[in-house]
Amino acid sequence: xxxxxxxxxxxxxxxxxxxxxxxxxxxxxxxxxxxxxxxxxxxxxxxxxxxxxxxxxxxxxxxxxxxxxxxxxxxxxxxxxxxxxxxxxxxxxxxxxxxxxxxxxxxxxxxxxxxxxxxxxxxxxxxxxxxxxxxxxxxxxxxxxxxxxxxxxxxxxxxxxxxxxxxxxxxxxxxxxxxxxxxxxxxxxxxxxxxxxxxxxxxxxxxxxxxxxxxxxxxxxxxxxxxxxxxxxxxxxxxxxxxxxxxxxxxxxxxxxxxxxxxxxxxxxxxxxxxxxxxxxxxxxxxxxxxxxxxxxxxxxxxxxxxxxx
Amino acid sequence: xxxxxxxxxxxxxxxxxxxxxxxxxxxxxxxxxxxxxxxxxxxxxxxxxxxxxxxxxxxxxxxxxxxxxxxxxxxxxxxxxxxxxxxxxxxxxxxxxxxxxxxxxxxxxxxxxxxxxxxxxxxxxxxxxxxxxxxxxxxxxxxxxxxxxxxxxxxxxxxxxxxxxxxxxxxxxxxxxxxxxxxxxxxxxxxxxxxxxxxxxxxxxxxxxxxxxxxxxxxxxxxxxxxxxxxxxxxxxxxxxxxxxxxxxxxxxxxxxxxxxxxxxxxxxxxxxxxxxxxxxxxxxxxxxxxxxxxxxxxxxxxxxxxxxx
Numbered sequence: 001x002x003x004x005x006x007x008x009x010x011x012x013x014x015x016x017x018x019x020x021x022x023x024x025x026x027x028x029x030x031x032x033x034x035x036x037x038x039x040x041x042x043x044x045x046x047x048x049x050x051x052x053x054x055x056x057x058x059x060x061x062x063x064x065x066x067x068x069x070x071x072x073x074x075x076x077x078x079x080x081x082x083x084x085x086x087x088x089x090x091x092x093x094x095x096x097x098x099x100x101x102x103x104x105x106x107x108x109x110x111x112x113x114x115x116x117x118x119x120x121x122x123x124x125x126x127x128x129x130x131x132x133x134x135x136x137x138x139x140x141x142x143x144x145x146x147x148x149x150x151x152x153x154x155x156x157x158x159x160x161x162x163x164x165x166x167x168x169x170x171x172x173x174x175x176x177x178x179x180x181x182x183x184x185x186x187x188x189x190x191x192x193x194x195x196x197x198x199x200x201x202x203x204x205x206x207x208x209x210x211x212x213x214x215x216x217x218x219x220x221x222x223x224x225x226x227x228x229x230x231x232x233x234x235x236x237x238x239x240x241x242x243x244x245x246x247x248x249x250x251x252x253x254x255x256x257x258x259x260x261x262x263x264x265x266x267x268x269x270x271x272x273x274x275x276x277x278x279x280x281x282x283x284x285x286x287x288x289x290x291x292x293x294x295x296x297x298x299x300x301x302x303x304x305x306x307x308x309x310x
Numbered sequence: 311x312x313x314x315x316x317x318x319x320x321x322x323x324x325x326x327x328x329x330x331x332x333x334x335x336x337x338x339x340x341x342x343x344x345x346x347x348x349x350x351x352x353x354x355x356x357x358x359x360x361x362x363x364x365x366x367x368x369x370x371x372x373x374x375x376x377x378x379x380x381x382x383x384x385x386x387x388x389x390x391x392x393x394x395x396x397x398x399x400x401x402x403x404x405x406x407x408x409x410x411x412x413x414x415x416x417x418x419x420x421x422x423x424x425x426x427x428x429x430x431x432x433x434x435x436x437x438x439x440x441x442x443x444x445x446x447x448x449x450x451x452x453x454x455x456x457x458x459x460x461x462x463x464x465x466x467x468x469x470x471x472x473x474x475x476x477x478x479x480x481x482x483x484x485x486x487x488x489x490x491x492x493x494x495x496x497x498x499x500x501x502x503x504x505x506x507x508x509x510x511x512x513x514x515x516x517x518x519x520x521x522x523x524x525x526x527x528x529x530x531x532x533x534x535x536x537x538x539x540x541x542x543x544x545x546x547x548x549x550x551x552x553x554x555x556x557x558x559x560x561x562x563x564x565x566x567x568x569x570x571x572x573x574x575x576x577x578x579x580x581x582x583x584x585x586x587x588x589x590x591x592x593x594x595x596x597x598x599x600x601x602x603x604x605x606x607x608x609x610x611x612x613x614x615x616x617x618x619x620x
Binding site for chain 2: 253296310
């Protein structure tokens with residue numbers, strides 16, 4: 001694709017649609033929302049307010065790091081602390097769809113609707129990509145950011161119109177556009193990370209304690225695999241426990257699954273055949289996390305598995 | 311060790327201890343109980359009654375196959391159907407120790423005590439090995455067959471005395487003794503399989519449906535890895551479920567863990583670095599089992615994990 005032409009068209013389209021009104025967008029630090037943030041700022045400048053909502057589901061140090069990267073590009077980002085609201089909404093939920101729904105609802109119906117009102121914005125810029133739409137419509141997985149496509153009228157429901165500049169692109173195209181827009185490789189080449197973030201990396205109920213465990217495991221996996229060239233890699237915390245031995249005593253410990261996949265566009269994926277040295281090293285580090293005594297490697301392609309567990 | 315001397319000593323010891331009384335032993339088909347069965351028959355002939363209790367926790371076709379092998383060695387084995395008793399005892403239990411306890415209690419306090427009474431036996435020949443005793447005493451795992459060592463007086467509790475000819479041996483020594491006794495390689499070299507059998511291969515509650523799933527997975531793993539030279543290999547069914555795609559629709563499927571380890575004596579173990587061809591093939595077959603959409607490979611050595619999950 002012609003990235004330069006694409007960005008010019010989208011910038012023109014955003015300008016024309018928004019006119020003199022105000023717009024808002026939520027940045028998560030993923031390549032999709034980061035690309036939309038830059039496109040939006042090039043189109044609208046100070047008419048666009050960008051917020052980063054800390055939902056306590058982020059990776060280690062992530063909110064602060066992302067805000068800093070955009071500050072360095074002269075794009076101001078408001079960091080909003082909504083951690084307690086998300087944790088409360090997720091308490092007691094174990095069903096994957098209910099968990100995703102709780103994150104969506106808390107974001108749109110509680111936190112974001114408040115931020116939109118405060119900002120006076122009439123337009124929302126959204127990082128939806130083609131795969132999100134396809135999977136939601138097919139009933140495979142309810143993506144957090146799909147609204148219009150499943151019949152939700154955002155203007156009625158939330159008081160704003162949605163603009164989705166990336167909705168015809170797949171992940172590989174978005175990375176090209178991000179590069180064209182001058183986003184640093186840390187963002188343009190960043191591995192995919194789901195909207196409901198670490199809530200999708202915990203099978204079963206999400207609690208502050210489990211988030212801490214999976215956050216630590218995620219940092220280890222990302223550090224070990226960042227130079228693997230893989231499409232995506234992650235750590236998932238299970239609810240099941242298994243017996244183990246620590247200091248010569250029986251321990252009923254937690255289980256972390258490591259998943260590392262090759263894919264072009266997330267529609268299908270194969271498992272990365274990592275070296276045994278690397279697998280052993282990851283296992284050794286993961287099983288040093290407090291309470292964790294097993295580390296498993298996911299062998300399953302997509303299909304029949306999805307990339308994420310939740 | 312001198313296997314010939316060991317077997318002669320044990321045969322003499324069993325003869326002397328039992329005298330003119332009757333003895334009984336339970337055969338599971340594992341190398342320990344198979345070795346004890348042959349030792350016992352060489353010492354006692356028709357004074358020894360050998361039973362095989364079908365607890366519904368066995369592998370595909372196992373009860374019939376084991377009885378046949380011993381019939382071919384002129385050792386008669388009574389096949390006892392106790393499947394319903396074990397399933398009822400396990401219903402609703404999720405804690406590993408409670409599950410092991412339920413299998414132990416059903417076996418000793420219900421099924422076996424009845425068989426002992428019917429047989430008139432005063433002595434039980436038991437396949438306990440040194441590692442079983444050490445792990446139980448250390449509190450790592452309650453082995454199903456440890457009684458005296460944790461203070462249970464079997465004569466008081468069950469009406470018989472226990473003879474444990476293998477209690478000074480580890481697994482590698484038992485295999486040598488089995489070979490010396492002329493047991494076929496299928497038994498002498500058989501990979502370890504725990505007493506509570508497939509109940510330890512299901513994390514969480516044991517049901518007839520889950521047993522069917524893990525039995526199928528176990529057959530696949532054993533078929534694929536029987537020529538791997540590994541010490542032990544297994545399939546474990548988790549309670550956790552994960553999202554997947556089947557026929558283009560979302561599916562919330564079951565997860566099978568494959569574990570394959572290298573060990574000499576089961577006290578410590580390392581993970582077998584299987585080839586990716588083999589891992590992919592196992593995954594492909596496992597995810598064709600009805601309801602299963604993930605296959606994971608356990609990367610964890612012992613310690614910090616145990617070999618089994620339950």
